[in-house]
Amino acid sequence: MMPFIDLATQRARLQDKLDATISKIIAEGRYVLGPEVAELEERLASFGQADHALTCANGTDALALPLMAWKLRRNDAVFVPSFTFASTAEVVPLHGGTPVFVDIDPDTYCMCPKSLAAAIDWVKSQSDLTPRVVIAVDLFGQPADYPAISEICRAEGLKLIADSAQGFGCTLNGKHPAAWADITTISFYPAKPLGCYGDGGAIVTRDAELAALIRSLRNHGEGEARYAYERIGLNSRLDTLQAGILLAKLDIFEDEIIGRNKAADAYAAGFGNVVKTPTVIDGGVSTWAQYTIEVDDRDGFRAKLGEAGVPTAIYYPIPIHLQTPYADFPVAPGGLPVTEYAAGRVVSLPMDGYLGGERQETVIRAVRRAVA
Template sequence: MKIDFAKLQDQYQLYKTEIDEAIHVVLDKSNYIMGEEVSQLEESLQEFTGAKHAITCSSGTDALLLAMMALDIKPGDEVITTPFTFIATAETIAFLGATPVFVDIDEKTYNINPDLIEAKITSKTKAIIPVSLYGQPADMQKIQDIANKHNLKVIIDGAQSFGSTFNNMTDSVWGDISTTSFFPAKPLGCFGDGGAVFTDNEEIAEKIKSLRVHGQSKRYHHKYIGMGGRLDTIQATILNVKLKYYKKDLALRQEVASKYTKALSGKDLILPFVAKNVTSAWAQYSVRVKNRDNIQSSLKENGIPTAVHYPMPLHLQECFEYLGYKKGDFPISEIVSEEIMSLPMNPYLTDEEIKYISNRL
């Protein structure tokens, strides 16, 4: 048996007729940038999440950048985040000249440990960026309470968690700003790069709308230093189709995760933990194993692809050497990075495939 990690082709075939028709509508109109399908998607995203404002953009990375630009994060500022995440979380902080300040993760959820945040707050701290890793939000109530106490902003990196919930609310409505990614392999993915920014603050929303079109207030009049951060119309129209079926896809992801957990219980693995007041979007089904390289090789020989999200914490990356961190500074992140392994995860994994994978672990 040969297993597809994400089954993107399966999903396309499922919705092919609608997607192809929607794309051809855009092609016939030839309105490729900021066509009406973009505003239609933003309205649908607002309805889906409950956020007052959804602003689409060119990628999940640009969503983070727009969020920080809207909050005037600048050189000399400090932003607290996790070292166990994709580089974009901290890369965008550094890109603006601010300093990423890392806090170790919770050993169960792999998200930032809120109990360690306050010790890292200084007079330069401007914001906290929790990451909803593998699809599960961090403890947003604790983080929000800390932010309120110290007058800090909260930006959620929800690149992997669109549709997840914390205390029965989507993580798109927590924090001052929440972001997500529509990269093809994400739970809700387009056919290229794409992202979105969510906020209930109208002033922030209007600023982000301006920032994504080079800071324009009107054509060729620029209020801010901005960027070219628009979502193209073809990606928007694809997402319009897929969003209609997203609740069903999320439910299928939950089913696949439950079947994995049942099939793998009792094995010499650490299985994913999801807090009781949280639902995960299950971007990944990640287990911890000893002798990861050997296990990955064995699974590969049996036609089972795996991935490692992520093999090296950010504080040990060469590009962040200037921050002065060293091995041992964030021990939980380091241990998890050596043991974590993601199994094939998508809404279309069959019972036979789950059994096949489980029997070889």
């Protein structure tokens, strides 16, 4: 069966650079917060059109650190989509707040601004919660509707996090999410468009004071002097080896985003109207972390593709608000009908920066036959 994500071709392309980088780091012996970490942070900030970038241990910590910096309280409401990975919601109760689940747009699968506005109004009028933070997700690699969402946040005095775990590198009208969000978070999990060879994460921001605070929080709350602690923090530092790997990958990242968009265009042309193909927001450029379509008989569809040697995946089969640990948290007025509908129909196909040729044609033929 063909790979769902072709990391081997990327690794072969970078092998000499990776070997030299890893050997250098091992020889120098600065395995935690070595010079490659600082270099990576500078480059991430520049790439993401922000003033500051801080790496951390993983994408979940990247979400948790700003909530810690903002001192989330018990009655603080944090508005999150339910159609996403668990990290987006789990950091909220773990750090003292209450997640309020918001519906998604039926075409982009990103947070619906109308549902968000309705949820905020409900919280203000019907509960003892205080609206505090919005976490919008760049789902499947494309930007959320940040102009609309940030306008709501400004009007309500809310902080905005762009959860760009899947979408770092996406843009909207030429701007990265940092143009609108207080914080953009990144995951470097290996399957992400910009992935390392283990766990890793980062935040980017234009706020110097917030960056300084998070720099302390990620390193046990340490202050200016070593072993002098100004606050309670985390052990959330990126290994130097992972930073070196990411620097090599960052060199080719823009080229890979172009490759992913060419592959997405080829999929759309090949499928025509036989399945519901992804819709990218007007003015948006996706990193295509996943290429996700909708089908009627998902189980039957996946079985037929499996017989043809084509792997598939489902992101996400059970929305978070329907999972047992989250069942008692509030949802937007009217429920989340779009989320629940999409969760039963979506299926993701092979996608990476090297998809094309016969490998992609095999996928296209298999999809067309499966729905014939």
